[in-house]
Each structure stands twice: as structure tokens, then as C-alpha cells.
Amino acid sequence: MSNSEIVLKNWSYRKDGTEEWFQSRKEAACTEIFADLLNNGQIPDPFLDTNERDVQWVGEQDWQYLNSFEVDSALKDLENHELVFEGLDTFATVWLNGKELLKANNMFVEYRVDAKPHLNFGGVNELLIKFDSALRTSRSLEKKHGQYKCFNGETSRLQVRKAQYHYGWDWGPILMTCGPHLPVKLVSFNSIIDDVYVNSQISEKLNATIDVQTDIRTKSQVAIDIEVISPSGKVIEKAASKVDKNGLDSFKFDIQNPELWYPLGHGEASLYTFKVTLSNLKEIQTVIKKVGLRRVELVQEKLIDQPGTSFYFKVNNIPIYSTGSNWIPCHSMKTLMTDQDYTDWLQLAVDGNQNMIRVWGGGYYETDIFYDECDRLGLLVWQDFMFACGQYPGFPEFIETCKPEFDHQIKRLRNHACMAVYAGNNEDYQVAENFGLHWDQNDHSGDYSKTDFPARTIYEKVIPDALKSLNPQVPYHPGSPWGGSHTTDPTIGDIHQWNVWHGTQEKYQDWYKLGGRFISEFGMEALPNRKTYEDCITDKTELYPQSESIDHHNKSDGFERRLALYVFENIKVEGLDLDSWIYATQLMQAECLGYAYRCWRREWRGEGKRYTSGAIVWQINDCWPVASWAIIDFYKRPKLGYYSVKRESHPIGVGLYRNEKKFTHEQAKPVSKEGAPHDYSKTEYNVDIWGVNATTEPLPSTLKIDIYNVTLGDIIESLPDKPVTLSANATTEFVESHPISNDVPVVIYARLVDNKGNIIAGAADWPQPLKYLKFNDRKVDFTVENGQIRLRANNPVKGVEIIVERDVFLQDNGFDLFPGDDKIVVAKDLKATDKVSIRYYQQAKK
Incomplete structure (x- = not known):
């Protein structure tokens, strides 16, 4: 008899202590209290206006969920009947037909319980869960174990294994939800495959040794058939065996010259299909795994002429410069996310030339579709364990609560080729x-229970032991940031560089001296799209930058002062109406992030000189409509910063940086920037220009450089065309310290062209700060066609933003335009009849 699996749907819920039941969302296999209350109109939408304040009572209540389901009497002949709870959020007591089955206390654990003694075969069963x-x-x-210290949320969150962002963060609301957030199912069987692990070992010569490990439970003899299908669809291996008891069945084989899985930009994300079938005269169960074969290493080696060590990932022997984003939960009510939402979000990362996503440790281990899509798209995943910004406990009961979590999640994730590194925590x-x-x-004792940082036992003993046993092929990093003599050591490990925005609030033009070996967090805040505010603020009189509603949709401490500081230091603000302020903050964010990516990527200088190996922006997404560091807002509307990151992350790029030298009046010697508050000494500028090539082949091209008068718009100098070759997988210096006229403000426009004259990369360096610039006559003409927009400028134009009335994804936006270089922006879903407008920096008012 084949195995049976009944997924429980159509839940009912009620507040504990009340009588009336309410229907959950129809056909929902997993749900939670905020989603249900909202669906039934029992609470105002916490994402709208300031309604979040009015729903705090929900998290202070106990709630009950009920499911009634039938079990066919024929299933009684099967020996085993287990209720599988893939995820309960968080403190749950479960009864089946009045009999207590389970007490749960960890949101991140799968629970399996023998249900057979309490099932009503041939009739209705009632499953009751109290949260x-x-x-x-x-x-x-916390009262029992003592208070621990943390950033963000309240300190009591550290005591529980629940998504920490539910307690509120500096970008998210306080929504203490609960419920069966992952499916609950009844699984009936005589024999079952509990797990299939494709344990692949890829040699330095890139040959593969595969061990398909099938974990089986059975009391009778059963057959196991394994079929391996290559990415091109060819069956390359078949095997059959028989087992008659619980344990692992192992099938090993070699693949010479396998079709390997590569990250985005370095090859195909090839996936093999492993089909494992359990049978006893007829099929009982089939498990199919799509698995990429790859060799991944975290390389920390000495550098040629700088202190410390490198920190970069090597995949299939190719050093990878990591460019990507931090990922927070995409929704404060995660069960409202669909598979299509995950596909859309991760495609946005790919469209943005990103090759790495860091799953941040204050949310939850992502759903299966997330990792499946990363495998398919070639996105590397930096996976934090779920500890964030806190002094977590280390007493035995807490550690024992965590151990099943680690085992379950590692087993769940270990078949995914996208997994590049595990990190023990975020900022602990x-x-x-x-x-x-x-x-x-x-x-290095591994036991830190007697210290006031006891969670080191978890990060430096418990987790690495679990990984060594279950998934040793993926590198482990004890925390993020971590390495060196302190967590801000730029020479070893990774750093979170928050001295722009937080900390010392440095000027973003100084990113070049704020780098490190791998920057796994940095960012700049900006407001979201106007349509996003219109979607979450119902009172239209509140649509101005300083309104209570707009302030409520910004959770960052001190954001008014910090945002104003960076905008007014850099951008000429044309007005304090909402549209002008949104554009100013988004342009400022775009400039800030572009500087960071450009400066740090320059330090990928080749063998022995990989001084900076990755930049992972905080953050790509939001969990509700909010002004934050996200480069795409909650409704999947990219900010200008998304496009800035995209341009700087392109496999082929040009980088420019303007250097400044101060001289005394009497001497020709440079002087320090420190000194008198107003220094009127002579200033000279020069520019460095370099190229970036992320491919593994050298690239010949021609470098063209024009220098424009910003105000008048005319060319004051064109450097001779320079044949160049971009080194493979490295940066190449083209121009060093070329002097720039100080008589007028100039913008340097550099581009690489191929042998047909096509621009393959371009960039511009403008005088800083942008607020001092003045422009004379500028005109941008554009035409709208099906699938694209054509633009042309008569003079250099900064920060051109295309605005489409309806939501249409643009392949570029927020770019600079130069005379003679017509711009075509592809927008697949755009129609010639769409209402389109543009704005740009210091656009003349009509």
C-alpha cells in the first residue's frame, strides 16, 4: 500500500477563553493570527496609517487553532501514522481528539508525533493547538533566567526561538504573530524515506564523487531504485538495492567532467535530478531532488603587500567577487507570501547583477522555494543562523532547545548548491x-557557560559540530561580523561598515577608506516610491515629508536628523514637497551606494591582492511599506539605489575617483585636511580611472574619456583614445592621477567601447558635493515605444529618473546622460500608450 499524506487546511481560530470560532483563510495550509484577523476584518490593516499601534493587543493574547479532518478507514492497515508539524510559531500545546500530543517551544523546528493511538479511522478527527x-x-x-543585552526589539526576545524581528526592528513593525506558519500533515506509512542527501565531493580537478544517502524507516524488505539524470536530460546512473531495517542506504558513483553549478555570471547553474523510489511490488514513495554539483571554498590567505588575510569565495576553483544584498523577511505576516513573490524578488536580484544573497539572522530560515530559486538562478547564499544583535543565553535548557533546530535546518538546506557559507549569528x-x-x-575551550557571553558555546562548539557531522562541505564563519582582533578589523574576516549613517556618520565620498576584506553590511536610507506611500496612507493630507503617518513608516532611530544630514550635505533640494524629498533621498542613496561599490570593487586586484572581495548592501527588501535602507520597497518598486548598485555590479565596468590635494600658500607641499575650520589653500584635483572585469577571460577594448564643463555643458578636454585590455577576474588601472582643471566644475565621462564602437561600460565622476553645481541650458528628449524608452540629452544631465504611471519594471533608471550617447531603457511590459514622465537633478521648473 502506498504512503498517504493528508495536508491539513481550512483552519479555524479563536481567542483563548472565548467560544466562537472563526474561519481562517480558505484552503490555507499554513496561517497565522494577524493574517486571519485581517482577512476577516477583525483588525485594521497594521500596514496602513498608524494602525500598527492599535493591534498590539493581539500579541498579548493566547490563541487557539482548530482543524477537523477525516482519515479513511483503509489507512488503519498501515503501521505508522505521524502528525508532522513543519513549523509552529512558537509556544504551542497540541491535542488530538482531546489527548495531548506535543508541547512546542521553537519556531524553527519540525516536530513529528505518533498519532495512531488517538486517531479516529473512518471518521472526523479534531486537532487543537493553543498558542x-x-x-x-x-x-x-526573562524574569526566571535574567535579563540579557541587545540591539533592537525588547530584551526578552533573546529567551525564545522565534523570529526576532516580530519584536520590532529599526525597519519593521512590532507584530507578535503566532500560528501554524508551516504546513501540518498526517503521514501514514509502513515504510518511508525520511531524507535523501546527495553528498557530493568535488575534487580540485573538478571531478565528482557522489554518495546518495537515503534515510529509510521500515520493518519489512523494500526496494530502493535510484535514477540520476544529467542537466541535459540524460540518464547517467541507475541503481537498485533492498533493505529490511531502519538506517541509511548508500549509493556511490563517480562523474568525470560533471556539468557543474556556477554562480551568476560565471557559467550555467546546472542541476542534476536525483530520483529515489521506494517500492514493495508497487511504488510506495518517490523523492526527487534537484541538486547542483559544485566545489565551494572560503579562502583566507595571506596577501602580498597588505596586513591580514583575504576573505573571498572560490567556486569550482574560480575566485568570485561577491556583489549582492542582505535579505530580511519579505513580510511581517510570512504566510501571505506566495511562491511567485519569492520568484519575483530573487529575479530582481538577478536583474540587478547580484550574485549573493545574505539571509539575515533576525528573521527565519527561508522557505524551500527561496533556496530552490537561488539554485535555479545561480545566486550564492550566505546563511546566518537565527541569532541577531543580542547576548543570547547559554544555559543547558536553551542549548538543548537549539540543537534540534540546527540539525533540522542543516539537513533541509544541505542539498542546495546555492549554500556558500553558514554564519553563527548577526552582530552578536x-x-x-x-x-x-x-x-x-x-x-578555545568551547565551554563559555561561566562567562557573560555564554552563547559562544553555541557559535563556536554546537553549530560547528552539527555542520561537521551533517554538511562539512560548506564553510562556516562563527559570526558576522567576525575576524581579527575586533569585529571592525578591516584586515581579517568580514565587517559591517555602519560609520556612514550610524556611528561616526562619515561622508560617503570617503567609502574608499572605510573598506575591509569583505563588507557584509553597509547602507543608506531613502524614502520609497510615492505610490507606496499612497498605498499605505489613506489620509492624503498626510502625504508630506514630516507628517505623523510618514514618520510612523520609518522605524530608524534618529532618521530625521541623519537623513537630513546626508541629503543637505550633498543634494540641492528643490522643494520639501513629498515628490521632491523622495527624489532627493533616492538620488542621495544611489550616489552613496554607487561610491561604495565602486571604491571597494577596485580592490579586487588579482592573485594575492584581493584586498576587498565582496560588498553586500543592507538591504534589498522590506517587510512592510516603510522608508528604510532597502533598495527595493515593500511593493517591489525599485529605488534609484537599486539601479546604481546594478550598474556598479555589472560584470564589465569602469571606475573613477577624484582625488584632492591641498597646498599651503607658501609651499608646494600637500597639507593635511585637518587644521583651520575654513581652509582657503590652493586645491588641486586629479582623477584615477580603472576597469573591472568579472569574467575569466581578458577583454580588449578602447577607453574614451571626455571632460565636460558642468555649467555650460561643453567638452573642455578629450583624452586620446586608449587601447586597453581588462585583466581576467580583476581590476585594471588605466589612468592614474590625471590632473583636472580647477577653474570650472568638470564632470569626467569615461567609457569602454568594443571594436564596433558599442559602449560596453561607462561611468562619470561629478564634482562633490552635488549641491554646489549649477547648470545652464539642458534638455532631455524621450520617446515611448512598446517595450522601451529612448532618451537623448543636449548637455550632461545627472540622475535621470523615468516615472511610469503604472508599475512597469525598467531595466535602468536614475542614470546620467551625455550628448551623443542616446540611451535605450528596456521595459518589457511597457506600452507606447503608457503615461511616462521624467525628472532629473536640478531640472528647470516649468
Whole structure:
């Protein structure tokens, strides 16, 4: 008899202590209380206006969920009947037909319970789950175990294994939800495949040794058939065996010259199909895994002429410059996310030339579709374990609660080729430093229970032991940031560079001296699209930058001062109406992020000189409509910063940086920038220009450079065309310290052209700060066609934004335009009849 799987749907819910049941969302296999209350109109939408304040009572209540389901009497002949709870959020007691089955306390664990003694075969069964308030429970646990320190949210969150962002973050609301957030199912069987692990070992010569490990439970003899299909669709291996008891069945074979999985920009993301069938005269169960074969290494080696060590990923022996984004949960009510949402979001990352996504440790281990899509698209995943910004406990009960979580999640993720590195936590070592906790880096005992930083036991002993046992092929990093003598050491490990925006609030033009070996967090805030505000603010009189509603949709501490600081330091603000302010913040974010990517990518200088190996912006997405560091807002509307990152992450690029030298009046010697508050000494400028090539082949091209008078728009100098060759997988210096006229403000426009005269990369360097610039006559003409927009400028134009009335994805936006270089922006879904307008920096008012 084949196995049976019943997925429970059509839940009912009620507040604990009340009588009336309410229907959950129809056909929903997983749900949560905020989604259900919202669906039934029992709460105002917490994403609208300031409604978040009015729904806080939900998280302070206990809630019950009920499911009634029938079990066919024929299934009684099967020996085993298990209720599988893929995810319960968080403190849950479960009863089946009045009998208590389970007490759960970890959102990230899958629970399996023997249900056979309590099932009603041939009739109706009732599954009741009571969810205790995680907020009240965490506070109770804090009283018992003591208060620990943290950034963001309240301190009691550290006591529980629940998505930490539910407690509120500096970009997200406080929505303490609960419920069966992943499917609950009844699985009935005599024999079953519990797990299939495709354990692949890729040699340095890139040959593959495969061990298909099938974890089986059975009391009778069953047959296992394995079929392996190549990415091109050819069956390359078949095997059959018989087993008669619980345990692992192993099938090993070699593949010479396998079709390997490569990250975006370096080859195909090839996936093999592994089909494992369990049978006993007839098929019982089939498990299919799509698996990419790849060799991944985290390389930390000495550098030729700088201190410390490198920190870069090598995939199939190719050094990879990591350019990408941090990923937070895409929704504060995760069960409202669809598979298509994940596909859309990750396609946006790919369209933005990103090759790495970092799953941040304050949310949850993402759903299967997320990792499946990363495999398919060639996106590397940096996976944090779910600890963020806190001094977590380390007492035995807490660690024992975590161990099943680690085992379950590692087993769930280990077949995914996208997995590049696991990190033990987000910023917990930084918390230890900031609060002066005891942290002896020379103590490698693995037991830190007697210190005030006991969670080191988790990060440096428990997790690495689990990985060594279950998935040793993927590198492990104890935390992020981590490495060197302190967490901000730029010479070893990764850093989170928040001295722009947070910290010392440096000028973003100084990103070049704020780098490190791998920058896994940095960012700049900007407002979202006007349509996003119109979608989340119902009172249209609130649509101005300083309104209470707009302020409510910004959770960053001190954002008014910091945002104003960076905008007014850099951008001429044409008005404080909402449209002008949105454009100013988005242009400022775009300039800021572009500088960072450009400066740091320059330091990928080749073998032994990979001084900076990655830049992962904070962040790509939002969990609700909000002004934040996201480069795409909640409704999937890219900000100008998304396009700036996209341009700087293109496989082929040009980089420019303007250097400044100060001289005394009497001497020709440079002087320090420090000194008198107003320094009127002579200033000279020069520019460096370099090229970027992320491919593995050298690229010949021609470098063209024009220097324009910003104000008048005319060319004051054109450098001779220069044949250049971009080194493979490295940066190549083209021009060093070329002097620039200081008599007038100039913009340097550099581009690489191929042998047919086509521009393959281009960039411009404008005088800083942009607010000092003045422009004379500028005109941008554009035409709208099906699928594209054509633009032309008579003079250099900064920050051209295309605005389409309806939501249409543009392949570029927020770009600079130069005379003679017509711009075509592709927009696949655009129609010639669409209403389109443009704006650009310091556009003359009509």
C-alpha cells in the first residue's frame, strides 16, 4: 500500500477563553493570527496609517487553532501514522481528539508525533493547538533566567526561538504573530524515506564523487531504485538495492567532467535530478531532488603587500567577487507570501547583477522555494543562523532547545548548491564588544557557560559540530561580523561598515577608506516610491515629508536628523514637497551606494591582492511599506539605489575617483585636511580611472574619456583614445592621477567601447558635493515605444529618473546622460500608450 499524506487546511481560530470560532483563510495550509484577523476584518490593516499601534493587543493574547479532518478507514492497515508539524510559531500545546500530543517551544523546528493511538479511522478527527503569547512567555522566561543585552526589539526576545524581528526592528513593525506558519500533515506509512542527501565531493580537478544517502524507516524488505539524470536530460546512473531495517542506504558513483553549478555570471547553474523510489511490488514513495554539483571554498590567505588575510569565495576553483544584498523577511505576516513573490524578488536580484544573497539572522530560515530559486538562478547564499544583535543565553535548557533546530535546518538546506557559507549569528560578537562582555579570543575551550557571553558555546562548539557531522562541505564563519582582533578589523574576516549613517556618520565620498576584506553590511536610507506611500496612507493630507503617518513608516532611530544630514550635505533640494524629498533621498542613496561599490570593487586586484572581495548592501527588501535602507520597497518598486548598485555590479565596468590635494600658500607641499575650520589653500584635483572585469577571460577594448564643463555643458578636454585590455577576474588601472582643471566644475565621462564602437561600460565622476553645481541650458528628449524608452540629452544631465504611471519594471533608471550617447531603457511590459514622465537633478521648473 502506498504512503498517504493528508495536508491539513481550512483552519479555524479563536481567542483563548472565548467560544466562537472563526474561519481562517480558505484552503490555507499554513496561517497565522494577524493574517486571519485581517482577512476577516477583525483588525485594521497594521500596514496602513498608524494602525500598527492599535493591534498590539493581539500579541498579548493566547490563541487557539482548530482543524477537523477525516482519515479513511483503509489507512488503519498501515503501521505508522505521524502528525508532522513543519513549523509552529512558537509556544504551542497540541491535542488530538482531546489527548495531548506535543508541547512546542521553537519556531524553527519540525516536530513529528505518533498519532495512531488517538486517531479516529473512518471518521472526523479534531486537532487543537493553543498558542501561548510569546510576548508574555518571553517576559516570564526573562524574569526566571535574567535579563540579557541587545540591539533592537525588547530584551526578552533573546529567551525564545522565534523570529526576532516580530519584536520590532529599526525597519519593521512590532507584530507578535503566532500560528501554524508551516504546513501540518498526517503521514501514514509502513515504510518511508525520511531524507535523501546527495553528498557530493568535488575534487580540485573538478571531478565528482557522489554518495546518495537515503534515510529509510521500515520493518519489512523494500526496494530502493535510484535514477540520476544529467542537466541535459540524460540518464547517467541507475541503481537498485533492498533493505529490511531502519538506517541509511548508500549509493556511490563517480562523474568525470560533471556539468557543474556556477554562480551568476560565471557559467550555467546546472542541476542534476536525483530520483529515489521506494517500492514493495508497487511504488510506495518517490523523492526527487534537484541538486547542483559544485566545489565551494572560503579562502583566507595571506596577501602580498597588505596586513591580514583575504576573505573571498572560490567556486569550482574560480575566485568570485561577491556583489549582492542582505535579505530580511519579505513580510511581517510570512504566510501571505506566495511562491511567485519569492520568484519575483530573487529575479530582481538577478536583474540587478547580484550574485549573493545574505539571509539575515533576525528573521527565519527561508522557505524551500527561496533556496530552490537561488539554485535555479545561480545566486550564492550566505546563511546566518537565527541569532541577531543580542547576548543570547547559554544555559543547558536553551542549548538543548537549539540543537534540534540546527540539525533540522542543516539537513533541509544541505542539498542546495546555492549554500556558500553558514554564519553563527548577526552582530552578536559586536554586542559583546559594545557592552563590554567577557570575550577572551584566546579561549578555545568551547565551554563559555561561566562567562557573560555564554552563547559562544553555541557559535563556536554546537553549530560547528552539527555542520561537521551533517554538511562539512560548506564553510562556516562563527559570526558576522567576525575576524581579527575586533569585529571592525578591516584586515581579517568580514565587517559591517555602519560609520556612514550610524556611528561616526562619515561622508560617503570617503567609502574608499572605510573598506575591509569583505563588507557584509553597509547602507543608506531613502524614502520609497510615492505610490507606496499612497498605498499605505489613506489620509492624503498626510502625504508630506514630516507628517505623523510618514514618520510612523520609518522605524530608524534618529532618521530625521541623519537623513537630513546626508541629503543637505550633498543634494540641492528643490522643494520639501513629498515628490521632491523622495527624489532627493533616492538620488542621495544611489550616489552613496554607487561610491561604495565602486571604491571597494577596485580592490579586487588579482592573485594575492584581493584586498576587498565582496560588498553586500543592507538591504534589498522590506517587510512592510516603510522608508528604510532597502533598495527595493515593500511593493517591489525599485529605488534609484537599486539601479546604481546594478550598474556598479555589472560584470564589465569602469571606475573613477577624484582625488584632492591641498597646498599651503607658501609651499608646494600637500597639507593635511585637518587644521583651520575654513581652509582657503590652493586645491588641486586629479582623477584615477580603472576597469573591472568579472569574467575569466581578458577583454580588449578602447577607453574614451571626455571632460565636460558642468555649467555650460561643453567638452573642455578629450583624452586620446586608449587601447586597453581588462585583466581576467580583476581590476585594471588605466589612468592614474590625471590632473583636472580647477577653474570650472568638470564632470569626467569615461567609457569602454568594443571594436564596433558599442559602449560596453561607462561611468562619470561629478564634482562633490552635488549641491554646489549649477547648470545652464539642458534638455532631455524621450520617446515611448512598446517595450522601451529612448532618451537623448543636449548637455550632461545627472540622475535621470523615468516615472511610469503604472508599475512597469525598467531595466535602468536614475542614470546620467551625455550628448551623443542616446540611451535605450528596456521595459518589457511597457506600452507606447503608457503615461511616462521624467525628472532629473536640478531640472528647470516649468
